[in-house]
Amino acid sequence: MPELPEVETVRQGLNQVTLGQEIWGGDVLLDRTIAHPFSANEFLARLKNVTITNWHRRGKYLLAALTQSNTGDAGWLGVHLRMTGQLLWLNQQDPLQKHTRVRLFFPDNRELRFVDLRTFGQMWWVPASEAPESIITGLKNLGPEPFSSDFSIEYLVGKLQNRQRTIKAALLDQALVAGVGNIYADEALFLSGIRPETLCSALKLEQIERIRTSIIQVLQASIEAGGTTFSNFLNVQGVNGNYSGVAWVYGRTGEPCRVCSTSIERIKLAGRSSHFCPKCQQ
Ligand SMILES: [Zn+2]
Numbered sequence: 001m002p003e004l005p006e007v008e009t010v011r012q013g014l015n016q017v018t019l020g021q022e023i024w025g026g027d028v029l030l031d032r033t034i035a036h037p038f039s040a041n042e043f044l045a046r047l048k049n050v051t052i053t054n055w056h057r058r059g060k061y062l063l064a065a066l067t068q069s070n071t072g073d074a075g076w077l078g079v080h081l082r083m084t085g086q087l088l089w090l091n092q093q094d095p096l097q098k099h100t101r102v103r104l105f106f107p108d109n110r111e112l113r114f115v116d117l118r119t120f121g122q123m124w125w126v127p128a129s130e131a132p133e134s135i136i137t138g139l140k141n142l143g144p145e146p147f148s149s150d151f152s153i154e155y156l157v158g159k160l161q162n163r164q165r166t167i168k169a170a171l172l173d174q175a176l177v178a179g180v181g182n183i184y185a186d187e188a189l190f191l192s193g194i195r196p197e198t199l200c201s202a203l204k205l206e207q208i209e210r211i212r213t214s215i216i217q218v219l220q221a222s223i224e225a226g227g228t229t230f231s232n233f234l235n236v237q238g239v240n241g242n243y244s245g246v247a248w249v250y251g252r253t254g255e256p257c258r259v260c261s262t263s264i265e266r267i268k269l270a271g272r273s274s275h276f277c278p279k280c281q282q
Contacts, residue, residue: 002081004146004179005219007060009226010087014055014062014112017089021106022051030101033114035122036135046125047104050074059142059178063132078124078136079114085121088113142178146215151177153205156212160200167203167211168196169270180215183250184222186275188214190248195281196274197267249275 002010025048028040037043050066051074057063060081066074079087088097092111102114102123114121126135133139144150159176160167170176171185180188189196191214194207203211225246248258253266257277266275 001083001181002060002085003181003184004057004060005184005222005226007062007081007179008057008223010081011055011057011062013089014052014064014087017110018052018064018106018112019054020051021110022049023047023104023106024049026102026104028102030116030119033101033116033119033121033123036124036126043123043125046075046127047077052077058139058145059174060181061136061139073128075128075130076124076126076132078122078126078132080122080138082116082118082120082122084117086115088115138174141175143174143176144178146177146179146219151212151216153209153212156208157205160203160208163200165200166196166269167194167198167200168272168274170200171211171215172270172272177215180219182272182274183247184215184218186250187218187248190275190277190281191218193281196269196276249277251275 026044028034028044031040034040034043037046047066050068052064053067054065055062056065062079062081064077064079066077068074079085081087084099090111090113092103092105092109094111097113097115099115099117099119100113101116101119101121104112106112114123124136126132144155160170163170167189168185171180171188172182186196188211192207192210194203194211249264252264253275255264256262257264257280260277260279262277262279264275265278266273268274
């Protein structure tokens, strides 16, 4: 599943190729990809002749600010890739991928194509009169962005102290911090030297500070890795994303720890696999 760094890489790519261009049409091949408005035809009608001025990211949500030459502010286009969604920047005559769900047509024969095998991905059009979170309700419950000053040590201590859940479950909670999923939670806990099953209430102040720093560090490193390989193919490949091949522990069960050569172990926590080094994470 794409996490914050992969979505951020897609956002940067979209800003490179789609800005200032007027959408002239499109096609919805799977109606339920469109979460708002109710009708796919209305979705396309609302996007016709609008221009994307900027792509923003909030957690794992992509939000394009829209303008129209007559009316000015034309609302927002929201996208969530969920498990397997991909945004591709292609020529309109390029053969359709089997799981193509939505096509948006741009000048010069270009196209933004949404391909999604598992069909959990969603798109929204939000009118200018509404706040995005009033239509895209998942935005309402998002915690702070990890790179923002709101994600402070004071904030994190307040959220973690006296809580009886595991730190792994806490990091996966989008209300605690936006955009961190299974990959980067495992990686941040490795860098912090903390076992995923540790209860939040047992964490010392110094450990919470290390967790905060590690989250920021691992997300930043992955964004930088993705940014260097970005092409016109806005590709987000399932679980590996930007991080393919360089993970400390994620997806490396049974392989030697890159620090101490101990075999990486995996346990189930909160229904998800957690990977850790039994020696480096005590
Ligand atoms: Zn180790």
